[in-house]
Structure formats: C-alpha cells, structure tokens
C-alpha cells in the first residue's frame with residue numbers, strides 16, 4: 209500500500225499516462241529538444257533564426273491565452289491588446305527613456321499583469337460569449353488608442369517606434385539575430401517552466417476546477433472571482449512579455465501590427481496546438497508563423513483560401529490539437545510496446 | 551499532517567452532548583423565497599456535535615435549498631444559520647469550506663476532466679496557502695504543502711476504496727464511484743460538518759447498504775457531524791440519531807426516527823405517497 213502510494217504520487221497522473229509520454233520518453237524528447245535548439249543558431253541563416261525566434265514568441269503569447277482559455281475556461285478574442293501593450297511598453301522604455309532592453313520584459317510583465325487583472329475584474333460578470341465580445345472590443349480599440357493624438361507623443365502615432373536591436377552581451381560571438389534567439393529561448397524556458405509548475409500545483413488545480421464546475425469550486429473554498437481575475441492578469445503577463453520580445457525581435461512597433469487579426473491568429477494557435485496543453489502552444493506558435501507563408505507560397509492570389517483549407521484540414525485531422533495527436537500516437541505506441549512485450 | 555486516528559475513541563454521546571452546551575449548527579427561522587414560491591418557511595432545528603440528522607421530505611420540500619443556504623448560494627430572506635455559535639450568512643460562498651463545512655451535491659458536481667486524485671486534492675484547497683507566484687516558482691514550502699495535500703487525498707482515496715482508479719478521469723467512472731469521489735472530496739478539507747444531499751440517489755442495493763455503513767463510519771471514526779438528505783427511508787431510519795421532516799418548506803415533524811416514522815403528517819405528506 210505504502211509503496212504504491214509513493215510511486216504513484218511521483219509519476220504523472222494516469223489521466224495523462226493514458227496518452228502521454230512515459231518519463232523515459234520525456235527525457236529523450238527533452239534532450240533532443242535542447243540539442244536541436246542549441247544547434248539552430250549555428251546552422252541556419254539569420255532570416256530563419258529570426259523566424260524561429262518569432263515562432264517561439266508567438267508560442268509564449270499563445271501559452272498566455274491557453275492559461276486563460278484552456279485551463280481557466282475564460283474566452284478572449286482580444287489578446288492582441290496585451291501583446292500590443294507589452295510591445296509598446298518595451299519600445300517606449302527603450303526609445304523614449306533609453307532604458308536597457310533587459311528591463312523591458314519585467315516592466316511589460318508588470319504593466320500587462322495589472323492591465324489584465326483590471327480588465328478581468330469587471331469581465332467577471334460576463335459569461336463566455338459576452339466575455340469574447342468584450343475582449344473583442346479591446347482588440348478593436350487598442351490600435352486606435354495607440355494612434356490617437358493624446359498619446360502620440362509617446363507612441364509615435366501611425367508611424368510607430370523604431371528601436372535598435374540589442375547586441376549580445378559579454379562579448380559573446382553572436383550577431384543580434386542569434387543573440388535574440390538565445391535570449392528568447394532563455395525567457396521561453398522560464399515562462400514554460402513557470403506555467404508547467406503553476407498548472408500542476410494547487411493553484412493550477414483550482415483554475416481547472418473553476419473551468420469544470422465553478423459552483424463546486426467555490427464550495428471547495430476557492431475564491432472564484434479572485435482566481436479568475438488573477439488568471440486574466442497572468443495570462444496578459446505572458447502575452448505582454450511575448451509582445452515585448454516581439455518588439456525587440458522586429459525592432460519596430462506600429463499600431464497596425466496589433467489588429468484583431470493578431471488576436472485571431474493567437475486563438476488559432478491555441479486551438480491547433482491543443483486546448484489546455486502547454487507543449488502544444490509551441491506547435492501553435494510555429495503554425496501561426498509559418499502556415500500563412502506556406503499558403504502564400506502555394507498561390508499568391510489565393511493565399512487566404514489555401515490558409516483556410518490548411519486550417520480546416522488540421523482541425524479535421526487533429527480535433528484535439530497537435531498535443532492531442534501526439535498523446536494519441538504515444539499511447540498507441542505504448543500499448544503496442546506492452547502487447548509485444550508480453 | 552497526520553492521518554486521523556484509525557481507532558476512534560468512543561466518547562459516550564450523552565456525555566459529549568453535556569460537554570458542549572451550544573449545538574454545532576443552529577438553524578433559526580430560516581425563510582427562503584423564489585418569487586412566489588416559499589421554498590423554506592421558518593425552518594428551525596439544531597444539531598449537536600457528532601450527531602447524524604436525517605432531513606427528509608418529498609421532492610420540492612426545500613431540502614436542497616437549505617443546503618444551498620449553508621453553501622451561501624442562497625440567502626434567506628429572514629432567519630439565521632449559526633455554526634459553532636457564529637452566523638455564517640455574512641460569509642461569501644468560498645469562505646464556508648474553511649470553517650469546516652463540506653458538502654456533496656444532489657446531482658454530481660465533480661470536476662469532470664480531472665483525475666480522482668486531483669478532485670480530492672481540490673477538496674483540500676482550504677488547507678493550503680500557496681498562490682500563483684509561489685506555485686509558479688515551485689518554492690520549497692509549496693512542495694511540502696503539495697506533499698501534505700497529496701497525503702490527505704491518498705488517505706481518503708484508500709478510505710473510500712478508490713485506489714484502483716485514482717488516476718482516472720472522474721467522468722469515465724461508473725456513477726457509484728463518482729459519488730464516492732464526491733464524498734472523498736467533501737472530506738478532504740477535514741470538515742466538522744458534512745452535508746450529504748441524497749448520497750444514495752442512483753445507487754443499487756448493495757451500494758446503498760455499504761453507504762449507510764460508510765456514513766456511520768465517517769461520523770464515528772472521523773468525528774464528523776452529518777446532515778443527511780435522503781429518500782431511502784430504511785437507511786435514514788437505521789442510521790440517523792434524529793430526523794427532521796419538511797413538506798412545502800415547512801418543518802412538519804422532528805424527533806427520533808421511530809417517532810417521525812409514526813407521525814401522521816409525515817405519513818400523509820411523504821410516506822403515504824412515496825413509501826419505500
């Protein structure tokens with residue numbers, strides 16, 4: 209009895225074992241991932257390094273959205289707004305105040321957390337589709353606000369703000385694209401580990417409990433309103449950090465980069481990666497960045513249509529997202545392994 | 551955190567009653583209205599610590615409504631509910647579990663996508679102190695907290711014989727097992743008072759037999775005071791210390807199971823029509 213208990217508390221829950229990698233699998237995947245990530249900046253051209261950096265940045269933004277929608281069950285069609293606020297926080301700090309890019313991420317994180325939390329408070333009153341609508345309004349409003357003459361002095365109006373790409377520190381032999389790649393990966397690791405810890409903790413269980421049954425969650429002593437608005441804040445924090453990283457990577461911000469289209473792109477990334485999946489958001493980031501390019505490659509005139517077809521195919525082929533598909537394949541493999549092992 | 555003593559020390563109930571002058575719960579003239587419907591009409595009763603009170607009455611009598619007042623989902627238009635001598639009506643719904651009131655729901659209210667273990671661990675939420683930041687950083691004390699919450703959960707999972715399915719999604723389990731998960735979840739915050747809303751509903755005969763036994767054990771071994779809403783008369787009559795009967799929101803009888811069973815009004819309102 210005791211033995212079983214200690215073993216099982218350490219292993220992943222069977223709800224996941226049913227479909228997820230065994231620990232050995234995980235280690236292999238993890239090591240492979242590190243090796244691939246570490247070689248990328250030395251074997252690929254700068255442009256591709258830049259693109260992968262962007263994909264990872266989108267992945268972080270999608271991770272933020274997933275904490276909110278996937279784990280806590282609150283919809284948002286307005287995460288482009290938090291991305292924009294993060295990006296502008298970074299750009300204004302660097303351009304207007306000459307502050308080092310290092311400080312832009314914590315600042316963007318704080319600003320977006322507060323903004324998200326404050327937005328989440330009144331949004332508590334809204335049920336699903338109304339919340340989607342309210343966040344949509346936010347997405348529509350933000351580019352306009354950024355252009356407005358009231359804040360033009362700081363935001364640069366329609367022109368936006370150009371910033372200088374940071375160079376590698378400590379005389380590291382990396383060009384700025386390589387360094388930004390490394391920097392983004394480091395930040396991403398911190399953000400992903402944090403999200404993973406959170407989701408697997410008492411707080412994370414409370415978030416999922418609220419999504420599954422808010423009344424029961426509150427009967428279990430969970431302060432549903434507080435957790436929901438804090439989750440909004442944390443979600444905005446993640447997406448805002450991504451926005452700040454995006455500003456550094458592109459070294460330019462302008463209102464029209466943060467339209468409703470970006471919000472939809474993040475939502476698409478969330479769904480194709482897998483709702484309530486942390487690792488799936490990486491696939492989501494890659495999808496959001498590369499699939500429109502691929503679609504354009506097929507046919508310039510019909511890029512939108514091709515994109516639509518690809519999206520439909522992906523949804524039909526992977527109804528539970530990339531994460532769901534991987535889970536399915538691994539569980540099949542594990543079952544086969546067991547069957548042949550016997 | 552230590553597991554509750556496996557062997558309960560039997561304090562003679564009469565002596566226990568004498569020691570604690572104030573009852574654990576004191577329901578005073580509680581009235582609840584929904585538009586024109588009077589769901590509870592000046593209902594009063596008390597329940598001493600470690601007793602098992604059966605709350606009976608036909609469908610629509612107001613039993614669940616009373617539980618929802620305890621859970622602060624509904625607020626009485628008048629009257630008060632005291633728990634350990636203090637009114638609970640000024641507390642928000644999420645501050646009920648932490649004073650020691652746990653409940654199950656008439657229609658299952660489990661966290662469907664979560665495993666049995668996770669459901670039970672959510673039940674112990676009030677025992678933890680961790681928050682977003684400390685959990686995201688996985689600070690050492692949160693790791694210890696996780697361990698102690700897991701220990702509590704495992705002890706209950708063993709108590710309710712759910713070990714085999716601990717890592718399964720609750721939605722995939724048979725109904726009877728889901729009901730046990732709810733019970734485990736309700737016990738996970740170590741409540742002093744347990745509100746059980748039709749725990750036998752939907753169970754088969756063998757399961758019901760085991761359930762009556764289990765409820766008694768929860769009271770005796772875990773020293774939990776229990777308020778039991780149940781239609782299954784033979785179970786109520788065999789395990790309860792006291793029974794309160796409601797009909798159309800009014801208390802129509804109160805007393806020992808035998809007394810209530812003989813009561814004319816009860817027979818008319820309830821036993822006469824849906825005798826089991």
Ligand SMILES: Nc1ncnc2c1ncn2[C@@H]1O[C@H](COP(=O)(O)OP(=O)(O)O)[C@@H](O)[C@H]1O
Nearest residue numbers: 584587589607608609610611612613614615616
């Ligand atoms: N939220 C509500 N809104 C309106 N009427 C309600 C509500 N909850 C309960 N009622 C009414 O209150 C009465 C008592 O219901 P309930 O407490 O569920 O009965 P019981 O649990 O004894 O079967 C019923 O007439 C029911 O229709």
Ligand SMILES: [Mg+2]
Nearest residue numbers: 613614615656
């Ligand atoms: Mg009921």
